[in-house]
Amino acid sequence: MPSELVIKDLRVKVADSDLEVLKGVNLTVRQGEIHALMGPNGSGKSTLAYAIMGHPHYEVTEGDILLDGESILELEPNERARKGLFLAFQYPVAVPGVSMSNFLRTAVSNIRGYTDKPAVGDKPGVIGSNLMPMKEFRAELLQKMDEFHVDRSFARRYLNEGFSGGEKKRVEILQMAMLQPKIAIMDETDSGLDIDALRIVADGVNKLAGPNLGILLITHYQRILNYVKPHFVHVFYNGRVVMSGGPELAATLEEKGYQWVKQQFDEPALVTA
Amino acid sequence: MTTQLKVRSELALTAEGVEALSALRNEPTWFLDLRQRGWRFYEEIPWPTGNEEEWRRTKLTGLDLADFRLPDSPVSGLRVASTAELPAHLQEELATVESAGQLVTQDGAVRYRWLDPALEAKGVIFTDLDTAIREYPELVQRYFMTDNVPVDANKFTALHAAFVTGGTVLYVPRNVQIELPLHGVTTMRGGLADFSHTLLIADAGAEVTYVDDLVSADQEASFHSGVVEIVAHPAAVVRYLHYQDWNVNTWHFSTQQAQMKRDAQLTWILSSWGSRLSKINLEMQLQERGGHGELLGLYFPSGRQHIDHHTLQNHIADHCTSDLLFKGALRGRSRSVYSGSIKVHPHAQKTDAYQKNDNLVLDKRARADSIPGLEIEADDVRCTHGATVSKIEPEYLFYLMARGLSRYQAEQLIVTGFFEEVLNRVPVEGVRRKLEHVIARKIIGG
Ligand SMILES: Nc1ncnc2c1ncn2[C@@H]1O[C@H](COP(=O)(O)OP(=O)(O)OP(=O)(O)O)[C@@H](O)[C@H]1O
Numbered sequence: 001m002p003s004e005l006v007i008k009d010l011r012v013k014v015a016d017s018d019l020e021v022l023k024g025v026n027l028t029v030r031q032g033e034i035h036a037l038m039g040p041n042g043s044g045k046s047t048l049a050y051a052i053m054g055h056p057h058y059e060v061t062e063g064d065i066l067l068d069g070e071s072i073l074e075l076e077p078n079e080r081a082r083k084g085l086f087l088a089f090q091y092p093v094a095v096p097g098v099s100m101s102n103f104l105r106t107a108v109s110n111i112r113g114y115t116d117k118p119a120v121g122d123k124p125g126v127i128g129s130n131l132m133p134m135k136e137f138r139a140e141l142l143q144k145m146d147e148f149h150v151d152r153s154f155a156r157r158y159l160n161e162g163f164s165g166g167e168k169k170r171v172e173i174l175q176m177a178m179l180q181p182k183i184a185i186m187d188e189t190d191s192g193l194d195i196d197a198l199r200i201v202a203d204g205v206n207k208l209a210g211p212n213l214g215i216l217l218i219t220h221y222q223r224i225l226n227y228v229k230p231h232f233v234h235v236f237y238n239g240r241v242v243m244s245g246g247p248e249l250a251a252t253l254e255e256k257g258y259q260w261v262k263q264q265f266d267e268p269a270l271v272t273a
Numbered sequence: 274m275t276t277q278l279k280v281r282s283e284l285a286l287t288a289e290g291v292e293a294l295s296a297l298r299n300e301p302t303w304f305l306d307l308r309q310r311g312w313r314f315y316e317e318i319p320w321p322t323g324n325e326e327e328w329r330r331t332k333l334t335g336l337d338l339a340d341f342r343l344p345d346s347p348v349s350g351l352r353v354a355s356t357a358e359l360p361a362h363l364q365e366e367l368a369t370v371e372s373a374g375q376l377v378t379q380d381g382a383v384r385y386r387w388l389d390p391a392l393e394a395k396g397v398i399f400t401d402l403d404t405a406i407r408e409y410p411e412l413v414q415r416y417f418m419t420d421n422v423p424v425d426a427n428k429f430t431a432l433h434a435a436f437v438t439g440g441t442v443l444y445v446p447r448n449v450q451i452e453l454p455l456h457g458v459t460t461m462r463g464g465l466a467d468f469s470h471t472l473l474i475a476d477a478g479a480e481v482t483y484v485d486d487l488v489s490a491d492q493e494a495s496f497h498s499g500v501v502e503i504v505a506h507p508a509a510v511v512r513y514l515h516y517q518d519w520n521v522n523t524w525h526f527s528t529q530q531a532q533m534k535r536d537a538q539l540t541w542i543l544s545s546w547g548s549r550l551s552k553i554n555l556e557m558q559l560q561e562r563g564g565h566g567e568l569l570g571l572y573f574p575s576g577r578q579h580i581d582h583h584t585l586q587n588h589i590a591d592h593c594t595s596d597l598l599f600k601g602a603l604r605g606r607s608r609s610v611y612s613g614s615i616k617v618h619p620h621a622q623k624t625d626a627y628q629k630n631d632n633l634v635l636d637k638r639a640r641a642d643s644i645p646g647l648e649i650e651a652d653d654v655r656c657t658h659g660a661t662v663s664k665i666e667p668e669y670l671f672y673l674m675a676r677g678l679s680r681y682q683a684e685q686l687i688v689t690g691f692f693e694e695v696l697n698r699v700p701v702e703g704v705r706r707k708l709e710h711v712i713a714r715k716i717i718g719g
């Protein structure tokens with residue numbers, strides 16, 4: 001049975017504040033499906049992505065997030081990753097002094113269960129205990145770096161430090177390829193890319209797409225949808241999914257603009273005498 | 274093999290103790306004189322009251338010298354012919370570094386010594402202080418606590434001079450270049466006071482790397498008051514790696530000074546992991562033109578540890594550079610103090626000096642203080658300094674955890690990444706690896 005991510009009446013506020021960002025989101029993404037989520041700036045798309053992954057800055061006040069029927073709200077981000085969720089960040093974080101290959105080997109080892117049994121004399125989960133064998137890991141990493149057009153020298157570089165915008169996005173795809181999630185949320189992976197980079201990223205997404213991967217592709221632009229064909233398109237506005245449809249919805253949106261959405265879904269303006 | 278050491282009441286930290294110690298060791302009078310001078314200064318110099326700038330943030334509450342005694346000496350019965358006869362923890366310590374010579378000192382006496390015969394033939398001296406006093410008196414008389422670290426530099430150096438035992442004398446003759454590091458391990462058992470001394474002299478054009486490790490033999494409280502003196506003669510290249518990992522009940526006082534002559538190069542790496550309280554004073558003296566000094570520090574107190582470093586980049590001559598980077602992480606309720614100064618004398622034109630201290634505070638109740646400083650009397654110089662105190666960036670943690678790393682693994686990568694800037698510059702691979710391990714241990718509060 002394909003895995004299924006279900007978001008049910010989800011309300012989310014910014015922790016330590018009254019600001020409600022998500023106001024009842026409903027959405028289901030299954031393995032094998034590509035969903036595009038489109039919406040104007042500030043409508044809450046990234047907040048949704050963060051809430052799914054368990055970012056501590058956001059607090060779920062109502063509703064639920066279920067993976068294969070089980071709520072994941074109580075799980076730490078790493079436990080969610082372990083269950084097969086992946087978030088490609090809109091703004092990938094540069095972590096000083098942490099080499100990409102070192103970090104990724106630990107991540108892959110956790111996700112694939114290598115670290116479940118600690119090595120003799122080690123604390124559980126301590127780096128150095130039962131990681132995926134170096135040779136095997138390197139071979140796979142280099143092969144995937146070539147496949148996803150990431151220069152091999154990046155393995156030894158510090159994670160995202162000094163990477164260009166396009167390089168960061170490609171490295172996000174590379175990580176996704178290594179971690180092989182069931183459901184991936186890709187937050188504006190297409191933003192800030194020139195046309196060549198966009199094509200590389202889109203090719204990457206298409207390579208990974210298939211029956212074992214469900215994708216929630218957050219985007220502003222029709223552009224990427226010329227390369228990646230979604231099965232479903234959702235319009236996000238003011239903290240909610242306000243319209244859902246097939247690929248044609250993206251075209252309509254492109255043509256009419258977000259103004260068209262705003263007119264329909266804005267709370268009626270206060271009439272002042 | 275277990276050897277019971279008898280406690281001798283006369284080996285207390287008293288004036289009588291000074292004489293008893295010297296007599297036991299059959300020392301020449303000139304050395305007894307030096308000890309007695311040390312004792313006189315020790316009695317003269319008042320205990321820090323806390324009003325002195327240097328002691329404002331570091332209090333000696335709980336320190337009572339009467340709790341510690343000198344080791345019964347000499348402990349010649351403990352000397353072994355091969356490393357295999359040493360306790361496991363010392364064997365492990367030695368195994369971290371591939372070296373050309375090893376000197377293991379326990380409780381102020383040599384347990385094991387080895388030096389590559391090829392180096393011995395070239396005139397390299399690598400021995401303990403007691404042997405050096407007997408066999409190389411001119412060397413000791415010329416360099417031991419004379420114009421480098423004077424006996425009366427502070428209360429702890431005076432006490433050190435009075436009771437110095439063990440320690441390492443390393444002399445590298447002119448133009449002798451030693452490729453592999455030399456490795457010293459100093460250890461002591463609980464209840465003891467250790468006064469080991471490191472004297473490192475590189476003659477003109479010589480090159481040497483010395484790894485100086487201090488580790489406890491058990492978990493009981495002890496006391497260390499050490500002095501490190503380095504002289505890099507013209508065009509010498511010296512790398513000195515000081516690694517302090519006493520148990521967390523031990524008091525650690527250390528005064529270290531390096532004198533750099535013309536075109537000398539020094540890489541000085543100081544790492545502080547253990548001790549209940551550490552007070553460390555470092556001074557790099559750039560005495561002649563063209564010297565280049567690099568001073569790197571790492572520290573990571575946890576629990577209730579308190580670690581205080583004070584550094585001075587003392588630019589006496591012109592056209593010298595000094596580059597200091599101290600990085601510390603803090604766990605639990607620990608505390609760190611870093612204070613540093615760059616001093617540029619009027620004639621030290623074209624000085625290029627850099628000083629940076631970064632702190633990463635991992636827990637709410639830990640606290641790092643950083644007080645950088647400049648004192649510049651020349652006009653054509655470049656001096657930069659800076660200090661930061663920060664917490665783990667939550668966005669780093671979230672990013673790594675979202676990729677499946679546990680919180681502990683993520684913290685370990687972030688903290689190791691924080692130290693990376695310094696680790697990268699550690700010139701001995703084995704030491705670098707050891708530092709990575711100790712960082713991993715400290716993250717879980719060990
Ligand atoms: N941690 C936070 N603190 C305060 N306000 C926040 C926080 N996170 C999000 N918001 C607010 O919530 C709203 C939604 O932000 P979000 O980043 O989710 O939008 P978005 O749809 O991803 O926008 P964009 O298209 O620009 O990426 C914005 O008004 C933003 O300012």
Ligand SMILES: [Mg+2]
Nearest residue numbers: 045046047090
């Ligand atoms: Mg966004």
